[in-house]
Amino acid sequence: MNMNLTKRPRLALCGIVAVACLTASVALGASRSQQATELTVWDWGSPSPASMKELDTAFMKLNPGITIKRVHQPFNSYFTLLRTATATRKGPDIVENYASPAVFDYARALLPLTSYRTAAQKKDLVGWNLVSSSLSASGTPYAMPWGGQGIVMYYNKRLFKKAGLDPNKPPKTWKQFLAACEALKNAGIVPIAEGWKDGYGAEWWIDTLSSQYMSPSELATVGTKQNWRSPAVRKSLELLVDLSDKGYFTPDAEGIPLFPDTLNNFGAEKGAMAIGLAANCCNYQEFRKAKVGKNLGVMEPPLVPGGKWATQKLNYGPGLSWAITRWAKDPAAAYKFLTFLGTPAAQKMAFKSSTVFPNNVKTRAVTSDPIGAKILAWVATKPTYLGIMTLMRAPTEATLDKLVPQIMTKKVSIEDALKQIQATADKQPKIPTK
Amino acid sequence: MLEALYVLPIVIVVGVALLLPVASVVAHSFTDWQPGYGSPWVGDRNYAELLQSDQFHQILFNQAFLLLGIPIWTILPLVIASLLHERVPVPGVFRTIFFFPATISPVVIGILFTFILAPTGPVNASLRAIGLGGLTHNWLVDERLGKPVIIGVLAWATLGTGVVIFAAALSGIAPELFEAATLEGANWWQRLRYITVPSIRSVIELWIVILLVTLFVGVFPWIYSLTRGGPGYSSTTIDFDIYQNALTFGYFGLAAAEAVVLLVIVALVVGGGALVGRARRSMA
Amino acid sequence: MVMTLPFIYPFVFLVATALKPLPEFNQDSVGLPAHATLENLSAAWNEASLGPAIVHSLIAVGIAVVLNVALSSVAAFWFVRHRGRLATSLRWTLIATMAVPAPVFIVPLFVQLSVWGLTDSLVTLGVVFAAWNVSFGLYLMYTFIDALPYELTEAAEVDGANSFQLLRKVLLPLSMPAMATLAVLTFVWSWSDLLISIVLVQDPSRRLVTPATALLADQYSTDIPKNAAGVLIAILPMLAVFLFGQRFLVRGILAGVGK
Numbered sequence: 001m002n003m004n005l006t007k008r009p010r011l012a013l014c015g016i017v018a019v020a021c022l023t024a025s026v027a028l029g030a031s032r033s034q035q036a037t038e039l040t041v042w043d044w045g046s047p048s049p050a051s052m053k054e055l056d057t058a059f060m061k062l063n064p065g066i067t068i069k070r071v072h073q074p075f076n077s078y079f080t081l082l083r084t085a086t087a088t089r090k091g092p093d094i095v096e097n098y099a100s101p102a103v104f105d106y107a108r109a110l111l112p113l114t115s116y117r118t119a120a121q122k123k124d125l126v127g128w129n130l131v132s133s134s135l136s137a138s139g140t141p142y143a144m145p146w147g148g149q150g151i152v153m154y155y156n157k158r159l160f161k162k163a164g165l166d167p168n169k170p171p172k173t174w175k176q177f178l179a180a181c182e183a184l185k186n187a188g189i190v191p192i193a194e195g196w197k198d199g200y201g202a203e204w205w206i207d208t209l210s211s212q213y214m215s216p217s218e219l220a221t222v223g224t225k226q227n228w229r230s231p232a233v234r235k236s237l238e239l240l241v242d243l244s245d246k247g248y249f250t251p252d253a254e255g256i257p258l259f260p261d262t263l264n265n266f267g268a269e270k271g272a273m274a275i276g277l278a279a280n281c282c283n284y285q286e287f288r289k290a291k292v293g294k295n296l297g298v299m300e301p302p303l304v305p306g307g308k309w310a311t312q313k314l315n316y317g318p319g320l321s322w323a324i325t326r327w328a329k330d331p332a333a334a335y336k337f338l339t340f341l342g343t344p345a346a347q348k349m350a351f352k353s354s355t356v357f358p359n360n361v362k363t364r365a366v367t368s369d370p371i372g373a374k375i376l377a378w379v380a381t382k383p384t385y386l387g388i389m390t391l392m393r394a395p396t397e398a399t400l401d402k403l404v405p406q407i408m409t410k411k412v413s414i415e416d417a418l419k420q421i422q423a424t425a426d427k428q429p430k431i432p433t434k
Numbered sequence: 435m436l437e438a439l440y441v442l443p444i445v446i447v448v449g450v451a452l453l454l455p456v457a458s459v460v461a462h463s464f465t466d467w468q469p470g471y472g473s474p475w476v477g478d479r480n481y482a483e484l485l486q487s488d489q490f491h492q493i494l495f496n497q498a499f500l501l502l503g504i505p506i507w508t509i510l511p512l513v514i515a516s517l518l519h520e521r522v523p524v525p526g527v528f529r530t531i532f533f534f535p536a537t538i539s540p541v542v543i544g545i546l547f548t549f550i551l552a553p554t555g556p557v558n559a560s561l562r563a564i565g566l567g568g569l570t571h572n573w574l575v576d577e578r579l580g581k582p583v584i585i586g587v588l589a590w591a592t593l594g595t596g597v598v599i600f601a602a603a604l605s606g607i608a609p610e611l612f613e614a615a616t617l618e619g620a621n622w623w624q625r626l627r628y629i630t631v632p633s634i635r636s637v638i639e640l641w642i643v644i645l646l647v648t649l650f651v652g653v654f655p656w657i658y659s660l661t662r663g664g665p666g667y668s669s670t671t672i673d674f675d676i677y678q679n680a681l682t683f684g685y686f687g688l689a690a691a692e693a694v695v696l697l698v699i700v701a702l703v704v705g706g707g708a709l710v711g712r713a714r715r716s717m718a
Numbered sequence: 719m720v721m722t723l724p725f726i727y728p729f730v731f732l733v734a735t736a737l738k739p740l741p742e743f744n745q746d747s748v749g750l751p752a753h754a755t756l757e758n759l760s761a762a763w764n765e766a767s768l769g770p771a772i773v774h775s776l777i778a779v780g781i782a783v784v785l786n787v788a789l790s791s792v793a794a795f796w797f798v799r800h801r802g803r804l805a806t807s808l809r810w811t812l813i814a815t816m817a818v819p820a821p822v823f824i825v826p827l828f829v830q831l832s833v834w835g836l837t838d839s840l841v842t843l844g845v846v847f848a849a850w851n852v853s854f855g856l857y858l859m860y861t862f863i864d865a866l867p868y869e870l871t872e873a874a875e876v877d878g879a880n881s882f883q884l885l886r887k888v889l890l891p892l893s894m895p896a897m898a899t900l901a902v903l904t905f906v907w908s909w910s911d912l913l914i915s916i917v918l919v920q921d922p923s924r925r926l927v928t929p930a931t932a933l934l935a936d937q938y939s940t941d942i943p944k945n946a947a948g949v950l951i952a953i954l955p956m957l958a959v960f961l962f963g964q965r966f967l968v969r970g971i972l973a974g975v976g977k
Contacts, residue, residue: 071920071921071922072922073920073922074916074929074932076932077916077929077932079681079682080681080682080916080917081916081917081920083681083684084681084825084828084829084917085920086470087468087469087470087471087825087828087829088470088828088829088832088833088837089470090832090837091920105684108468108471254665255552255573256552260942261552291741394682394683395682395683395684398678398682398683402662402663402664402665402666402667403666405664405665406577406665406666409576409665411577411665411666412666437796437799437881438796440792440793440795440796440881440885441792441793441796441797441808443788443789443792443793444789444790444792444793444812444852444856445793445808445812447785447789447845447848447849447852448812448815448849448852448853450849451823451827451845451846451849451850452815452818452823452827452849452850453811453815454826454827454830455818455822455823455824455825455826455827455830456815456818456822456823458826459822459823459825459826462826469825469826469829470829531725531726532725533960534725534729534957534960535725535728536906538910538953538956539909539910539911539912539928539931539952540910541910541912541928541931541932542910542928542931542949542952542953545945545949546728546731546732546949547728549735549942550728550731556727556731590724590725590728593725594725640861644854647816647817650817650819651816651817651818651819651820652819654819654820654821654913655910655912655913673819673820673821673822676819676821676822677821677913680821680825681821681825686825689821689822690822693819693821693822696817696819696822697817697818700817701814701817704814704817
């Protein structure tokens with residue numbers, strides 16, 4: 001189950017309460033709000049159960065006739081359970097998912113939300129296109145996008161200073177980046193805390209690096225036409241292997257997973273830089289609690305040599321989604337929950353309790369943490385994009401993750417690996433067109 | 435015959451819980467299986483895809499490689515049980531220590547060893563500490579080491595059960611046999627070979643059967659928690675691949691075909707072993 | 719004996735890690751804890767609801783053990799007395815179900831159980847565990863009963879005992895060691911199962927202990943000492959069962975299988 005868990009762990013609360021009312025004809029009589037309705041919600045434990053409970057409680061206060069029964073399934077089994085639920089058409093009413101085409105792996109189980117979505121929601125919530133048919137904002141939505149997530153790089157100001165680098169001027173171009181790495185290495189500091197074992201680290205790099213090589217049209221269709229053998233992807237991997245050859249990553253990174261070791265290592269100051277996420281996971285809030293704490297800095301991933309962008313863009317998009325299952329007995333009630341999660345008030349709560357970035361344009365997250373504030377400013381001002389990795393399907397991700405350690409140790413050629421990944425991607429059922 | 439009541443419950447339970455699902459799997463292996471929904475017939479497409487895939491060939495090779503572990507997993511507990519039997523006054527304590535790993539869930543063992551075998555983990559740290567830093571490896575990520583490591587971890591995990599089983603069997607051997615042999619000047623190894631092994635042959639065979647079956651249908655939790663079948667497919671076993679195809683990727687039809695192939699392989703292996711065993715017994 | 723070191727060490731390591739406070743662990747993951755603390759244990763206990771989980775496991779596994787021993791022994795008895803071609807084929811079929819891996823039967827089984835409304839039930843889980851282990855149980859009990867000296871049953875039959883009395887008064891008492899062995903093995907194997915437990919019992923209020931531990935050590939968790947603590951707690955019941963059942967285990971294997 002190596003789903004794009006990290007596809008930018010935008011474990012942002014995608015409160016999508018999709019109420020699948022397939023059995024509505026029978027339930028119609030019973031679904032009058034007079035009767036107490038119980039909604040079973042599945043999530044994989046991120047955002048934290050505590051923050052979800054807060055939201056549940058708030059919702060239940062506003063809707064006395066509805067009870068939320070939240071079930072935290074282990075992440076590693078989450079999607080297996082979703083498959084079995086799909087097969088039996090029983091189980092949860094509302095399920096957490098990613099805001100990406102990965103949702104379509106379960107399209108059979110998810111209720112289209114067209115008739116529930118209001119015009120206001122369509123306008124105010126960012127990210128409908130990623131969970132709708134044909135990946136178009138006007139397509140049929142299978143889930144409600146929730147929260148935002150993006151890829152950024154963190155660095156350790158104290159270690160930068162120690163290596164003679166300006167802690168307030170992190171590298172921007174590839175040349176500067178290499179120079180910084182070299183300086184850190186010479187100072188006996190691991191330049192980049194990294195781990196390839198579970199593949200997620202590479203995923204984030206691939207997205208931020210390969211997108212810079214893509215033409216606008218390629219980047220625009222990177223969700224519907226996944227071309228893993230594109231030179232852009234190949235070049236991004238070549239850059240990574242080059243960094244590895246130069247010894248800039250944690251030694252033996254191929255044996256270290258990203259979760260939790262790499263993150264812990266960066267937190268414990270065993271690496272000067274690390275690629276991470278913006279919101280609710282592997283982000284500044286977590287690092288603040290670690291040893292790196294007040295020395296934390298955030299930077300944009302470097303511009304690649306020969307890339308198409310003059311200035312860096314921000315990899316950012318909706319993080320999570322909430323969907324209603326087709327067998328839910330009371331889809332209307334379930335959608336009420338989704339609606340609640342999408343409101344500015346709820347999103348403010350979610351940000352406060354677990355830094356889920358809001359995706360409702362009507363609200364802004366405010367934080368006193370300078371790093372958080374900086375990232376939020378980027379979200380508000382920078383042009384954003386989403387790369388091939390963010391928009392991949394689950395089996396593709398599984399294949400990619402498996403191959404990453406072998407690519408980094410050169411046991412498999414980049415060309416070969418991309419061929420295998422493309423083969424898996426080709427096998428996936430197409431994204432629904434309606 | 436009322437006596438049939440003795441066997442009826444077991445037949446019902448196994449029939450419903452296992453045989454019916456297996457029948458369903460066999461039938462669905464010829465379809466594009468979508469559990470709970472219509473599954474269109476595709477004939478032998480799943481089998482063709484399976485048998486032609488390079489990954490499947492790698493997987494078959496992996497399984498064959500793991501068979502090499504059987505001598506290790508058998509001889510080690512046998513030797514230790516023998517030593518305990520003859521040399522140690524309070525074998526119970528040791529048996530408990532050895533058996534401890536067998537009580538731990540494979541998932542837990544996997545988590546534990548992922549940690550112990552990590553590049554910065556205790557194994558490498560100890561090697562460095564005693565000056566053998568050159569021997570440190572990326573144990574779980576090096577393709578050449580994936581399978582040997584699994585054999586090692588399984589040895590750790592199954593040793594205890596083996597020791598307990600063999601130790602019990604050994605206590606059934608009349609001590610006079612050993613005494614007589616010692617008097618005639620037999621050393622420990624000779625005693626093992628000429629007295630111990632023949633005396634508990636059927637137990638050893640039972641143990642090997644357990645190992646064989648585990649190897650084909652029970653390694654899944656270990657693979658899952660140690661290497662996830664990686665790197666690449668170098669440590670993927672058939673049952674892990676079935677799990678992956680069905681539950682991670684949703685390729686249920688393919689997984690069904692693979693399951694049928696697995697059943698055939700197991701039948702051949704165990705059946706073959708049984709035939710060999712019977713042949714040897716009739717010659718003895 | 720030097721040989722025991724590799725076996726003790728992981729346990730020591732587990733305990734050490736479980737007792738280490740997280741910050742200390744991040745700096746030194748290998749050594750003994752300098753400031754041992756019990757807070758990981760209590761955190762794991764509470765977070766994963768390990769108390770109730772242990773109870774659930776005991777129920778499901780208890781059912782599995784009782785069912786397996788009962789079904790296997792009684793059926794083995796029948797098979798020893800019926801050796802015809804049909805019976806032998808049936809026996810081999812039942813034993814052959816050992817070869818069915820969990821990922822294979824779990825999907826259709828789950829779908830069917832769901833149709834019957836039997837999911838999320840500890841009792842159903844216990845029955846499925848039993849079904850899964852009964853192949854080995856039958857093999858073990860059959861081998862054992864088959865090896866019992868015929869004189870024992872002969873004497874009873876001469877005295878006019880019918881099959882039920884034979885079973886109850888002669889064979890079952892004699893088979894105690896083997897049954898105890900089977901009980902212990904079934905307990906250990908069912909307790910540590912993950913896949914079946916997780917698919918058949920999805921309701922968190924009925925969760926068993928191994929899935930609960932898996933939850934703790936899940937992808938996103940970075941608190942390794944807490945995971946270690948959870949693991950430690952999950953192991954203890956099994957260790958207890960083993961220590962207690964050890965004597966039977968030895969006698970059981972000794973008495974029956976090694977002939």
